[in-house]
Amino acid sequence: MSSYRAPRGTRDLLPESRAALSRLEGIARSLAVRYGYREMEIPLFEQVSVFERGIGPATDVVEKELFRLTPRTEDSESWALRPEATAGIVRAYVQHGMQTWPQPVKLTVVGSMFRYDRPQAGRYRQFWQWDAETIGDPGPAVDAEVIEMGRRFYAEAGVADVQVLLNSIGDSACRPAYLARLKSYFASHEAELPELERRRLETNPLRLLDSKDPTMTAVVSAAPKISECLCDACEAHFAAVRAHLDAVGVPYRLEPTLVRGLDYYARTAFEYYRRGAEGQQQALGGGGRYDGLVELLGGRPTQAIGFALGLDRVMLALDEAGAQPAREAPPLAVVVGADPADTVSRLRVASLLRGEGLSVRAELAQRKLGRQLETASKEHAHFAVILGDELAEGNVQLKDLEAGTQRLVPLADLAHELARAAKSHHHG
Numbered sequence: 323m324s325s326y327r328a329p330r331g332t333r334d335l336l337p338e339s340r341a342a343l344s345r346l347e348g349i350a351r352s353l354a355v356r357y358g359y360r361e362m363e364i365p366l367f368e369q370v371s372v373f374e375r376g377i378g379p380a381t382d383v384v385e386k387e388l389f390r391l392t393p394r395t396e397d398s399e400s401w402a403l404r405p406e407a408t409a410g411i412v413r414a415y416v417q418h419g420m421q422t423w424p425q426p427v428k429l430t431v432v433g434s435m436f437r438y439d440r441p442q443a444g445r446y447r448q449f450w451q452w453d454a455e456t457i458g459d460p461g462p463a464v465d466a467e468v469i470e471m472g473r474r475f476y477a478e479a480g481v482a483d484v485q486v487l488l489n490s491i492g493d494s495a496c497r498p499a500y501l502a503r504l505k506s507y508f509a510s511h512e513a514e515l516p517e518l519e520r521r522r523l524e525t526n527p528l529r530l531l532d533s534k535d536p537t538m539t540a541v542v543s544a545a546p547k548i549s550e551c552l553c554d555a556c557e558a559h560f561a562a563v564r565a566h567l568d569a570v571g572v573p574y575r576l577e578p579t580l581v582r583g584l585d586y587y588a589r590t591a592f593e594y595y596r597r598g599a600e601g602q603q604q605a606l607g608g609g610g611r612y613d614g615l616v617e618l619l620g621g622r623p624t625q626a627i628g629f630a631l632g633l634d635r636v637m638l639a640l641d642e643a644g645a646q647p648a649r650e651a652p653p654l655a656v657v658v659g660a661d662p663a664d665t666v667s668r669l670r671v672a673s674l675l676r677g678e679g680l681s682v683r684a685e686l687a688q689r690k691l692g693r694q695l696e697t698a699s700k701e702h703a704h705f706a707v708i709l710g711d712e713l714a715e716g717n718v719q720l721k722d723l724e725a726g727t728q729r730l731v732p733l734a735d736l737a738h739e740l741a742r743a744a745k746s747h748h749h750g
């Protein structure tokens with residue numbers, strides 16, 4: 323066996339897993355359409371400064387987890403693989419003048435993100451997110467709409483018992499006073515702080531609430547809560563978000579220590595967890611309002627909110643719950659033949675059927691007919707198209723492998739016959 327391996331923290335999605343991911347992507351795209359989001363693509367890498375400025379230089383994601391690409395020459399730009407999509411989407415919003423479009427602009431991206439984190443269950447260096455952003459809407463109603471859309475995703479994906487953890491983390495009016503309080507609180511516990519957290523006390527005290535260090539649990543839980551320090555405007559916004567959630571029947575749990583790992587957030591912050599799995603690294607998804615980000619990346623002040631749902635973690639949750647694997651559709655028909663050597667006819671007939679939009683495998687191994695049919699049954703093909711002497715008169719035998727019946731069909735009608743059967747049996 324070769325000693326080559328997929329890089330640490332990445333994994334190959336073999337066809338069955340890819341089918342599971344495709345199913346989730348399908349649900350995401352269907353929801354995006356239903357909720358009025360337009361899908362777009364952004365590059366897999368951006369200038370490092372988009373992330374440093376957008377996400378914040380003193381966040382785990384930027385400080386420790388950014389996949390930096392080595393510049394080719396000394397004077398070339400520094401790039402990094404995208405650790406998330408929001409900063410890139412907002413960069414695109416500004417770059418393409420989307421401020422002049424009818425607001426809000428609702429955009430969605432489905433794809434891989436990259437974080438150079440220590441790999442473990444549910445934490446990968448390449449992982450998939452469904453990201454959805456509503457840019458140009460101050461809320462509060464849209465906040466509830468976004469949170470509700472995420473919940474619907476888990477419901478449609480079949481993940482049971484997902485709960486919403488909700489908080490407001492204030493805005494530029496009330497956060498500074500809170501941060502000062504937080505800083506003096508943690509300063510009075512400085513001896514208990516690990517090295518990294520002690521450094522962050524100066525640069526980004528809010529991050530300490532989100533610390534992954536298990537020794538921090540007690541200090542964090544006794545820290546002052548942002549919810550006790552909200553200004554009137556943030557308080558009113560938060561109350562209205564909750565009222566809208568109540569009205570659409572979305573249950574949530576208020577979580578005063580929820581601050582999120584990225585710096586761009588203001589006001590509404592939320593995460594999705596499976597009940598009983600609220601520990602670090604177990605979030606199925608998360609998001610929030612980022613009213614300052616557009617301006618930070620060079621645009622006009624524009625309020626926005628969005629989320630990203632971790633599709634790998636949803637796949638894991640489904641596996642753990644013993645969910646049925648996503649189905650890969652078998653071919654509708656396999657083209658087999660009495661003359662093992664006549665691969666030309668089999669390829670020609672298969673090609674003809676594929677041209678009609680049918681899912682067909684051509685048996686190209688030169689094996690006896692019996693073996694060819696055996697393989698076709700094993701892969702659950704519905705039909706075998708058998709080429710024999712009748713081909714000279716333009717006919718083939720169409721064998722229904724499920725029903726065990728067989729009849730002669732003119733080659734000219736074959737595609738039509740198969741298409742009709744496919745329709746009534748929901749074949750792909």
Ligand code: HAM
Pocket residue numbers: 405406407408437439444445446447448449450451453454455583584605606607608609610611612627628629630631632633634635
């Ligand atoms: P985030 O909380 O960093 O938010 O990531 C969202 C979700 O992505 C997480 O809840 C988790 O399910 C998944 N995830 C994150 N890191 C990993 C990893 N290493 N391996 C597997 N899954 C992972 C954001 O990314 C924000 N951009 C969300 C957002 C959009 N906020 C506003 N708009």
